Amino acid sequence: MQKYIIQRLLLTIPTLIAVTMLTFFGLRVILPADVIDLIVGEYGKNDPQLRENLEAQLGLDSSVGTQYVKWVGLAWFWGDDRGVLQGNLGESLHSGRSVMSELKRRVPVSFELGLWAQMTAIAAAVPMGVYAALRQDKFPDYGLRSLAILVNSVPGFWIAVLVITFGSIWFNWAPPITFKYIYEDPIAHFKIMLLPALIIGLTPSGGLVRLVRTQMLEVLRQDYIRTAHAKGLSQNTVLYKHALRNALIPVVTVIGVGLPNIIAGTVIFEQIFIIPGMGRYLVDSVNNLDYPVIQGLNLVFATLLMFAVLLVDISYAFLDPRIRYR
Numbered sequence: 001m002q003k004y005i006i007q008r009l010l011l012t013i014p015t016l017i018a019v020t021m022l023t024f025f026g027l028r029v030i031l032p033a034d035v036i037d038l039i040v041g042e043y044g045k046n047d048p049q050l051r052e053n054l055e056a057q058l059g060l061d062s063s064v065g066t067q068y069v070k071w072v073g074l075a076w077f078w079g080d081d082r083g084v085l086q087g088n089l090g091e092s093l094h095s096g097r098s099v100m101s102e103l104k105r106r107v108p109v110s111f112e113l114g115l116w117a118q119m120t121a122i123a124a125a126v127p128m129g130v131y132a133a134l135r136q137d138k139f140p141d142y143g144l145r146s147l148a149i150l151v152n153s154v155p156g157f158w159i160a161v162l163v164i165t166f167g168s169i170w171f172n173w174a175p176p177i178t179f180k181y182i183y184e185d186p187i188a189h190f191k192i193m194l195l196p197a198l199i200i201g202l203t204p205s206g207g208l209v210r211l212v213r214t215q216m217l218e219v220l221r222q223d224y225i226r227t228a229h230a231k232g233l234s235q236n237t238v239l240y241k242h243a244l245r246n247a248l249i250p251v252v253t254v255i256g257v258g259l260p261n262i263i264a265g266t267v268i269f270e271q272i273f274i275i276p277g278m279g280r281y282l283v284d285s286v287n288n289l290d291y292p293v294i295q296g297l298n299l300v301f302a303t304l305l306m307f308a309v310l311l312v313d314i315s316y317a318f319l320d321p322r323i324r325y326r
Contacts (some may be wrong), residue, residue, distance in 0.1 A: 020071075024064075027294060027295070071090060087100065093290050103296060106276060110263050110266055113197055113266050119201075120201035121208055122208065124205050125209045129144075148210050156202055157269065159199050179192060180192060252312055253312050256309065256311055260304040
C-alpha cells in the first residue's frame, strides 16, 4: 500500500507541471487580450513609456519563459526565492494582495460549501437508490427514477435564481448580503451556507440515485447474496453488510472525483449568493485577466482533483477485501 501511494504521489508531479505550463502559457500566448491594455485603458495605449513602466512594475517585462521560471520558483539560481515551490503564488496584478493569503481565506469557504453539497447529495441519493432497487419496476421505482432524471436535467443555477426571485416576491425573503464566517457567527453562517449547499447537491444526487440503483440490482443478483439468504441471515444484514458495501465501489469513484468538480462548480452559486469563495475569486480574476490569481486557482483545483482520485483508489481496499495493491 505504501509503495502504491508513493508511486501515485510521484505521478502527480508531471501532471501538475503540465497544468502549470498549460495555464501559464495559455494566458500569455493564446489569449488575444493583454492585462496591460486592460489596466492602462484607451488613453494609455498611445503612451509607450507608461506601458514599459507598468510592465516592469508588474514583472511582465521579461520573456514568457523567464516569467514561468520565476513563478514556479526555479529562479533561486540568481537569488530570487519567490515562487510556487517556496509556497508563494505571487501577488494580484490589480489589488497587490498575496494570492496565497487570499486562498487561505477563500479555500475553506468553497471546500465547506462543496462538502456540504456532496454530503447532501449522498444522504439523499443512497437511500433513494437502494429503495428504488428493492422496489424494481414498481411505482416507487418509476417515480424515483423520473425524479432523478428531472433533477439531473435542470440546471442548479436556474433553480437558485427561481428560489431567490419567488422567495422575494412571495415571502419577502432574500439571502443575506453580508457573509459571516463560522468563527464569527456559527448560526448565521449555517443559514447562509444551507440553501446553496442543498441546491448544488441536487444535480449530482440525480446521477447518484440511478447509479446506486443499478449497482444494487447487479449485486442483489449475485450468488453470494442468495447464499447469504440461504444461511438464514436477516434482510438488513444481507442488504447493508453484503450488498450495499459491494455496490458502493463505483459510487465511491463518482463521489470522490465529483467533490473537486463540485467545489470548482460553485462559481455561479458563489456569485448568486454572494459567498466569498474560490469561485467568485476566479470570476473576478478572469474578468481582470489577473494572471497570478488564475494560475494559483487552477493549480489548487488540479491538486484537489488528483488527491481525490488517490483517496478513492485507496478506499477500494477498505470496501472490498479482495482488492490489493501490489
